[in-house]
Amino acid sequence: MPRVKKIPLVSMTPGTSRELTVWRWGKAGARPKAYLQASIHANELPGAMAIHHLAPMLDAAEKKGQIKGEIVVLPHCNPIGLSQLVGNTHSGRYEHLGRENFNRNYPDLLxxxxxxxxxKLGKDAAANVTMIRKAALNHLSGLxxxxxxDQMRIQLMSMSVDADMVLDLHCDAxxxxxxxxxxRDWPSARDLAAQLGVEATVYNAPYPQTMTFSGANGSFWARLQEKFPAAAVPQACLSVTVxxxxxxxxxxxxxxxxxxNLFKFLQRRGVIxxxxxxxxxxxxxATPMSGMDVGYCPRNGxxxxxxxxxxxxxxxxAIAEVIDFYDxxxxxxxxRMVSRTDGILFSRKLDGRLCWPGMVAFRIAGAKDLPHRKGLSGLDD
Ligand SMILES: [Zn+2]
Known part of the structure; x- marks a missing residue:
């Protein structure tokens, strides 16, 4: 069984409280450190299901002494979102209190x-990594x-910012x-994409601009490299949204x-x-974010x-139709909504969904830069 830690969160209303549940395998401080969390958008549970099956595999590996690094897992990382029941439906993407997307506004540590x-950064990459991780953790612990x-975001960053790999497990509609x-992580992360069997990998060039959870971790090292080109600052953390x-x-x-597949990836990276x-x-x-066509509904229906x-x-x-049932x-x-690229239709909504102008209806991964997508992040819903 993993070592279990409960981290209480600030109580927002009298008589209620929530906590983060953290599972750990391997020795604290051992390397490589892998951090996995599921369901930041609360009701996105395929990642939680993967972890449900992964946990006994990690238990068995630990018993055999096969866990060489440290594995930190949040089987579900957003108890705030989980609590948001509204009239027999669930609403887990935006926090009801501040209406913020749960996967935005992670602390910028740069x-x-x-x-x-x-x-103090010099030519010794390993020493730099140690110094940078320590400074990031110190800063977070002082907030x-x-x-x-805010507390939840800081806690999630505190557990992940010193990891060698961060996998943020989501799903789409x-x-x-x-x-x-x-x-910066492509093609070095080909092993992850191949092992997981993904149909599409979309990268932000040169790195994510938005402070999503995986973006905050994924851009941190890259931005430090830019600021200190004379120092040896490696891309010390592979941070991916799955x-x-x-x-x-x-x-x-x-x-x-x-x-x-997660287990085998951890073996490939020497964690197990x-x-x-x-x-x-x-x-x-992999294809660039600037090559990703996004279909926005042109009207309601x-x-x-x-x-x-x-x-x-x-x-x-033609990818989809918006039907006006009053006409x-x-x-x-x-x-009709058409594709503006050659590529893979990797994301869409369910048939029959009520839609409105500007709503994202689909995403297509294409290899060529699209003029109408220049400078856009794709994080628009
Ligand atoms: Zn999500």
Missing amino acids: APVMEKVGK EPMKEL EASLHLFMSR EYRGQHDVNHTLGASDAT AGNPGPLPKLKND MLVYLKPKGAKVKTGE PNPKTNAT
């Missing part, structure tokens, strides 16, 4: 770390958040398995195979001893799709 250790959400990461398909893709078959076997073939090469998730599509192909004229009552 300035405080620069101030503390910037002048005094008043609100539960209806999607193929895909990854978001920094350009989108485990769609919200309803939760079953024992997928959970077990996802857990096996043992031979993971041959690396599966990478399904599709009822959304239906003409292409399934995972479809390879061409420029100009009886067959010539005008459906508005």
Whole structure:
């Protein structure tokens, strides 16, 4: 069994309180350190299912003495979001109190770390990494958040900022398995993409600009490298958002195979001893965020799709229709949405969804930069 730690969060209303649940395998401080968390958007549970199957595998490995590094796992990392029941439905993407997306506004550690250790960084990469991690942890431990959400963000950063790899497990509405990461981690993270069997990997170039959880961790080292080009600052943390398909893709078959692939990835990176076997073939090469076409609903209505998730599509192909159910004229009552790139339709919504102008209906991973996507992050819902 893992070592379990409960971290109480600030109580926001009388008589209520929540806590983070943290599981740990391996020796504290051992390297490499892997950090995995599931479900920052609360009701995105495929990652929690993968961890449900991974935990007994890690127990067995620990019993055999095979865990060489440290593995920190939050089987569900957002108890605030979990609590947000509204009239027999669940609303877990935005915090109801401040209306913030749960996966934004993680602490930016660049300035405080620069101030503390910037002048001391030299040519010794390992020494720099140790100094930088220590400064980041010191800064986080000195913060005094008043609100539960701020405290939760700081706690999640405190457990992950010194990790060698950070996997933030999400899912989409209806999607193929895909990854978001920094350009700095590609192609070095091909082993992750191949082992997990992802259909698409989309990278931010040169690194994520938005302070999502994985963006805050993924851009931290890259931005330090930019600030101190003369010093040896390596990309010391691989930080990735793993989108485990769609919200309803939760079953024992997928959970077990996802857990096996996570376990084998941890073996490949030396966190767990043992031979993971041959690396599966990478399904599709990574593509840039600037090549990702995003379909925004042009009007309100009822959304239906003409292409399934995972479809390879061409420029100009119709992906979805928005139907105006108040319009009886067959010539005008459906508005088609088309792809503006050649690529993989890796993310969409469910058929029959009520939609509104500007709502994201789909995302397509294409290899070529798209003029209409220049400078956009893709994090728009
Ligand atoms: Zn999510």
